[in-house]
Amino acid sequence: MAAGGKLQAPRGTFDVLPEDGRRRSQLRALSEELFEPAGYGPVDTPIFEATELFARGVGETTDIVQKEMFTFEDQGGRSLTLRPEGTAGVCRAYMEHGMHKQPQPVKLWYWGPFFRHEAPQAGRYRQFNQVGVEAIGSDDPSLDAEVILLLSELLTRAGAQGVRLRLGSLGTPETRREYSDELRDYLRSREAELSDEVRARLDANPLRAFDSDHPGTIAVVKDAPKLLDRLNEEDAAHFAEVRALLDEAGRDYEIDAALVRGLDYYTRTVFEFTSDALGAQSGVGGGGRYDGLISQLGGPHIPGVGWAAGIERILMVSDVEVPGVGPDVYVVRDGGGAVTEFKALGALREAGFTAQMEQAGRSVKGQFKQADRLGAKSVLVVGADTLSVRDMNTGDQREVPDIAEALAALKEVLA
Ligand code: HAM
Numbered sequence: 320m321a322a323g324g325k326l327q328a329p330r331g332t333f334d335v336l337p338e339d340g341r342r343r344s345q346l347r348a349l350s351e352e353l354f355e356p357a358g359y360g361p362v363d364t365p366i367f368e369a370t371e372l373f374a375r376g377v378g379e380t381t382d383i384v385q386k387e388m389f390t391f392e393d394q395g396g397r398s399l400t401l402r403p404e405g406t407a408g409v410c411r412a413y414m415e416h417g418m419h420k421q422p423q424p425v426k427l428w429y430w431g432p433f434f435r436h437e438a439p440q441a442g443r444y445r446q447f448n449q450v451g452v453e454a455i456g457s458d459d460p461s462l463d464a465e466v467i468l469l470l471s472e473l474l475t476r477a478g479a480q481g482v483r484l485r486l487g488s489l490g491t492p493e494t495r496r497e498y499s500d501e502l503r504d505y506l507r508s509r510e511a512e513l514s515d516e517v518r519a520r521l522d523a524n525p526l527r528a529f530d531s532d533h534p535g536t537i538a539v540v541k542d543a544p545k546l547l548d549r550l551n552e553e554d555a556a557h558f559a560e561v562r563a564l565l566d567e568a569g570r571d572y573e574i575d576a577a578l579v580r581g582l583d584y585y586t587r588t589v590f591e592f593t594s595d596a597l598g599a600q601s602g603v604g605g606g607g608r609y610d611g612l613i614s615q616l617g618g619p620h621i622p623g624v625g626w627a628a629g630i631e632r633i634l635m636v637s638d639v640e641v642p643g644v645g646p647d648v649y650v651v652r653d654g655g656g657a658v659t660e661f662k663a664l665g666a667l668r669e670a671g672f673t674a675q676m677e678q679a680g681r682s683v684k685g686q687f688k689q690a691d692r693l694g695a696k697s698v699l700v701v702g703a704d705t706l707s708v709r710d711m712n713t714g715d716q717r718e719v720p721d722i723a724e725a726l727a728a729l730k731e732v733l734a
Contacts, residue, residue: 331445350473354452388436407612419456429449432447442600442635449629449630463608474603483571606626643694647672648696650677651700
């Protein structure tokens with residue numbers, strides 16, 4: 320290994336520093352406050368899973384499985400993958416723990432890191448974090464509406480700017496197969512105008528044409544037949560019900576007949592929240608119904624619906640603000656002896672004050688400066704034979720006989 324090179328975090332990853340970390344904690348608290356009362360319980364699945372879970376769950380023809388997974392072999396020769404998304408793992412856990420025996424639907428929420436080998440840019444990372452919910456075990460349209468409204472509310476509470484909701488329906492796999500054939504025929508009729516990538520995928524997944532940013536493809540796709548016009552009666556009724564419930568809740572949305580999601584497991588409802596405040600990566604969060612996923616993973620036919628949102632992207636477009644709060648008390652060491660400073664610090668914390676003490680060898684003057692920089696509300700000066708309490712607001716300082724009196728004086732100062 321070459322010595323002396325500068326060590327940096329891997330490409331597409333980032334460090335979370337305290338200010339950012341506090342905003343994340345705040346967003347996590349907002350999430351929990353929203354999900355728990357709605358009956359969603361926390362779930363945590365492993366960061367790595369058998370590769371097969373994603374191949375079967377997310378879909379062999381998706382970009383995620385074809386080129387974005389961090390896959391490795393363990394010492395036993397098993398192929399493992401850092402999870403690129405959470406739904407497949409949550410469904411595996413649902414089956415593995417027999418959650419279908421609990422009262423349905425089972426409602427879950429999660430928060431954590433995910434990994435995709437994408438080209439890094441603003442808002443797009445190789446290790447990123449998602450918050451998500453999954454409601455498994457019922458195909459009732461009210462669940463679709465409920466999860467959509469939960470994300471809507473989370474974005475509102477986070478103060479996200481310029482948020483829009485796009486809504487579509489993909490129907491059943493059968494409808495989609497028939498529609499795929501129809502779309503493929505149409506695209507073939509104008510093949511010369513399509514991008515190489517879309518042309519190469521025509522057989523496997525013609526729907527991906529709707530994802531393209533190639534001008535020729537966009538023009539062709541504009542006149543293409545729409546899946547939304549091909550839904551069977553039941554799916555159309557389900558979609559109408561979801562829309563009616565969102566209307567009733569006063570949640571605006573745009574119908575997007577060409578909404579394509581990057582994962583293959585979706586059936587019926589699909590949706591995406593975008594923000595005008597984001598650049599090219601405008602997706603803040605998205606999801607949909609996945610009624611065939613659990614059976615695809617080898618389980619019974621059990622429907623589900625959910626979403627995930629990028630935590631970095633929410634924070635990019637929102638004003639979740641956590642002002643750094645200075646300590647109640649800063650312990651200044653001025654010769655020590657009356658009590659040891661460290662003991663004073665312990666007593667302060669035990670009494671419920673937020674407290675810090677000098678730990679970098681500063682002069683007394685330097686220590687007061689430091690207390691000021693930290694925004695400390697008061698200072699406890701521990702001298703050789705004296706203890707004194709200073710109100711940092713007024714500058715008043717007075718001597719106290721012992722630590723008990725110091726605590727009482729500080730309580731007054733901080734009141
Ligand atoms: P997804 O649309 O692939 O869906 O990802 C959801 C969100 O994760 C995106 O809207 C975006 O905010 C964020 N995200 C995705 N990739 C990156 C990245 N490379 N860097 C930063 N943020 C990113 C899913 O993952 C599905 N599991 C959602 C779902 C749950 N569907 C049903 N249930």
